[in-house]
Amino acid sequence: MRTTSPPTPDDEAGEGLSLPALTTPSWRHFGAQAAEATWARIGRRLPALTAQAAALAWRSSPRDVLATTVLNIGVGAATAWALIATTGVLGELFQAAPTPDRLRAALPSLVVLALALVLRGICSAAAGRAQARLQPKVVLAAERRFLSRCTAVELRAFDDSGFHDHLHRSYARGSDQAGELVRHTADVLTGVVGVVAAVGVLGVLHPALLPLLFLAMAPQWWGSSAAARLRYRMIMAFTEGARRKFLLEQIMVNRDNAAEIRSFTMEKRLLAEFDRVADRELDIQLGLATRQSLIRLAGSTAGGLAAGAVFVVLGLLLVEGVVEIAVAGAAVVAIRVAQGALGGALPSLTHVYESGLYFADFVAFEEEAARRLPPADPEPAPEGFEEIRVENVTFTYPGGRDGDAPALDDVSLTLRRGRTVALVGENGSGKTTLAKLLSGLYGPGRGRIRWDGTDLARVDATDLRRRISVIAQDHTHWPLTARRNVVMSSPGDDPERLDRAALAAHADTVVAEFAHGWDTLLDKRFAEGAEPSGGQWQRLAAARGFYRGDDGDATPLLIADEPTAALDARAEHAFFSSLHAHAGRTGAAVVLITHRLASVRMADHIVVLRRGRVVEEGSHTELLEADGLYRELWDLQASAYQWSVPQQRRSA
Numbered sequence: 001m002r003t004t005s006p007p008t009p010d011d012e013a014g015e016g017l018s019l020p021a022l023t024t025p026s027w028r029h030f031g032a033q034a035a036e037a038t039w040a041r042i043g044r045r046l047p048a049l050t051a052q053a054a055a056l057a058w059r060s061s062p063r064d065v066l067a068t069t070v071l072n073i074g075v076g077a078a079t080a081w082a083l084i085a086t087t088g089v090l091g092e093l094f095q096a097a098p099t100p101d102r103l104r105a106a107l108p109s110l111v112v113l114a115l116a117l118v119l120r121g122i123c124s125a126a127a128g129r130a131q132a133r134l135q136p137k138v139v140l141a142a143e144r145r146f147l148s149r150c151t152a153v154e155l156r157a158f159d160d161s162g163f164h165d166h167l168h169r170s171y172a173r174g175s176d177q178a179g180e181l182v183r184h185t186a187d188v189l190t191g192v193v194g195v196v197a198a199v200g201v202l203g204v205l206h207p208a209l210l211p212l213l214f215l216a217m218a219p220q221w222w223g224s225s226a227a228a229r230l231r232y233r234m235i236m237a238f239t240e241g242a243r244r245k246f247l248l249e250q251i252m253v254n255r256d257n258a259a260e261i262r263s264f265t266m267e268k269r270l271l272a273e274f275d276r277v278a279d280r281e282l283d284i285q286l287g288l289a290t291r292q293s294l295i296r297l298a299g300s301t302a303g304g305l306a307a308g309a310v311f312v313v314l315g316l317l318l319v320e321g322v323v324e325i326a327v328a329g330a331a332v333v334a335i336r337v338a339q340g341a342l343g344g345a346l347p348s349l350t351h352v353y354e355s356g357l358y359f360a361d362f363v364a365f366e367e368e369a370a371r372r373l374p375p376a377d378p379e380p381a382p383e384g385f386e387e388i389r390v391e392n393v394t395f396t397y398p399g400g401r402d403g404d405a406p407a408l409d410d411v412s413l414t415l416r417r418g419r420t421v422a423l424v425g426e427n428g429s430g431k432t433t434l435a436k437l438l439s440g441l442y443g444p445g446r447g448r449i450r451w452d453g454t455d456l457a458r459v460d461a462t463d464l465r466r467r468i469s470v471i472a473q474d475h476t477h478w479p480l481t482a483r484r485n486v487v488m489s490s491p492g493d494d495p496e497r498l499d500r501a502a503l504a505a506h507a508d509t510v511v512a513e514f515a516h517g518w519d520t521l522l523d524k525r526f527a528e529g530a531e532p533s534g535g536q537w538q539r540l541a542a543a544r545g546f547y548r549g550d551d552g553d554a555t556p557l558l559i560a561d562e563p564t565a566a567l568d569a570r571a572e573h574a575f576f577s578s579l580h581a582h583a584g585r586t587g588a589a590v591v592l593i594t595h596r597l598a599s600v601r602m603a604d605h606i607v608v609l610r611r612g613r614v615v616e617e618g619s620h621t622e623l624l625e626a627d628g629l630y631r632e633l634w635d636l637q638a639s640a641y642q643w644s645v646p647q648q649r650r651s652a
């Protein structure tokens with residue numbers, strides 16, 4: 001017989017994880033566009049991008065925009081002034097006179113030069129400060145607009161995978177890129193002002209000097225564009241690797257995975273996969289460093305040759321008497337200034353283009369979100385109802401394929417105040433979907449839901465939801481105190497109402513066990529935070545629903561979607577009793593969704609769904625007599641309990 005020895009840690013590391021290929025993210029498209037951008041394309045888009053950046057910045061802080069612009073122009077003016085003063089200084093210094101006389105004559109121009117440089121420094125520092133204040137304001141304003149859009153769109157937008165992708169792309173890059181766009185645009189402005197100042201001064205000194213300036217700047221232009229393209233190509237080459245690395249990091253640092261990583265001894269395999277990806281990233285980075293050095297070498301060689309050519313031409317102009325020596329000296333300084341300004345502006349130009357692509361996508365998301373807002377000027381929701389009528393409602397989730405069956409198909413039913421209706425049916429039969437329509441989260445595709453005479457399609461959905469309390473199947477674990485987790489469902493903080501809600505949901509016993517009672521923070525990420533169990537969370541979510549529903553007539557509908565899935569038998573029984581008591585005491589209509597048919601028995605009316613259609617309805621007794629799907633499900637659950645007792649006795 002062959003025996004196999006258990007794998008050693010080294011075997012496990014060797015196996016790796018063999019992650020499959022990732023799908024191409026849509027934002028990669030922008031990286032590709034940036035990598036292929038030519039100066040002509042950038043130039044064509046620049047006016048629109050600058051206008052967008054200016055509008056965005058203006059909305060965030062007009063004061064800082066004005067300061068940035070005016071101070072940058074001040075930097076340019078001071079630069080021009082300093083260059084002209086330099087000509088004056090050089091002109092006096094090159095006079096044929098004794099040195100002390102020359103120095104004395106140059107002194108006024110020297111003072112002007114010093115003043116111009118000081119002014120330039122002050123303007124430059126103040127412009128930097130205004131720019132530094134502007135960027136975070138732009139990011140915050142963009143984030144705020146993004147979040148307000150996300151929370152305002154209709155819920156169905158989240159079921160559309162296209163919208164969802166767009167949302168995540170905008171979330172990941174949009175607001176930051178808005179800030180980058182404004183920052184780089186301001187940097188371009190600073191650079192352009194510097195170049196314009198140098199060009200202006202050279203033009204005044206002698207127009208023949210202008211071609212020299214362009215000759216000196218050409219290698220820089222080339223080097224900058226080559227470096228930018230190289231950078232983008234490398235980023236593109238490693239995008240997939242970076243995403244894999246991120247994915248692996250997320251698996252390893254996520255608390256939810258920590259237990260399974262250890263149980264299945266995945267540590268070495270995860271690290272081996274990480275090393276493989278990281279080694280490839282390192283190779284690419286080292287390759288990038290070498291190629292960047294080569295480009296820098298080529299750029300500086302070309303720059304040196306251009307500088308040599310400039311000096312030769314300047315020398316010829318001097319010999320021919322076209323320019324004086326002072327002008328030639330000032331021209332050298334002006335060319336250096338222009339080169340410095342261009343060196344700052346060129347990389348920013350490519351960044352403006354790249355940020356602009358992301359920002360345009362961000363703006364497109366905002367426009368799309370605006371199209372998905374609830375209708376404007378709806379009617380106010382009715383205060384209450386005697387009857388809710390669901391009439392021939394058909395509903396299909398957005399993003400489904402043609403031919404997909406609707407989640408609800410021609411469903412009709414009636415709810416009345418003070419009565420409990422149970423929705424039952426197998427998984428995927430449409431119960432939760434119906435509950436979401438009843439709670440005003442979705443509107444029906446066809447058919448109507450009416451509160452007495454009012455069609456809910458016409459009313460303000462937010463206003464309507466204020467009158468409904470929901471105990472959701474997938475409730476949120478709010479990172480708040482136990483008290484806030486419950487009372488957040490209604491304005492105000494009423495201790496007696498909190499006690500009643502906790503009692504109804506059996507959350508009082510849960511809270512009694514927390515170290516700080518109601519003031520215990522329910523999130524382990526915070527200091528002294530607690531971690532309730534699934535059933536404890538469920539009781540708190542139920543208390544939240546009861547708390548909201550306990551306000552007289554203001555909340556006439558309570559919907560409980562599988563509220564007891566995680567509860568123990570005692571808590572479950574108590575919960576259903578509370579639910580019925582709630583309907584009796586407040587006069588609210590209660591909708592209960594559950595697979596526990598023993599509890600459904602207590603409902604006033606039971607609706608059975610199958611594949612999105614109502615197939616049976618009536619009281620428990622009527623449905624048992626009808627001998628249909630409900631009977632079948634009931635018998636299955638009942639037989640499990642009847643069978644278990646003799647079985648246990650036999651084995652005892």
Ligand SMILES: Nc1ncnc2c1ncn2[C@@H]1O[C@H](COP(=O)(O)OP(=O)(O)OP(=O)(O)O)[C@@H](O)[C@H]1O
Pocket residue numbers: 159397398407425426427428429430431432433434
């Ligand atoms: N957000 C969604 N997008 C697309 N389809 C959905 C979505 N939610 C549910 N569905 C589909 O709608 C149908 C009804 O689902 P629903 O959640 O209403 O069933 P259910 O009766 O509540 O099921 P369960 O008992 O498992 O909770 C299912 O086919 C499900 O796949």
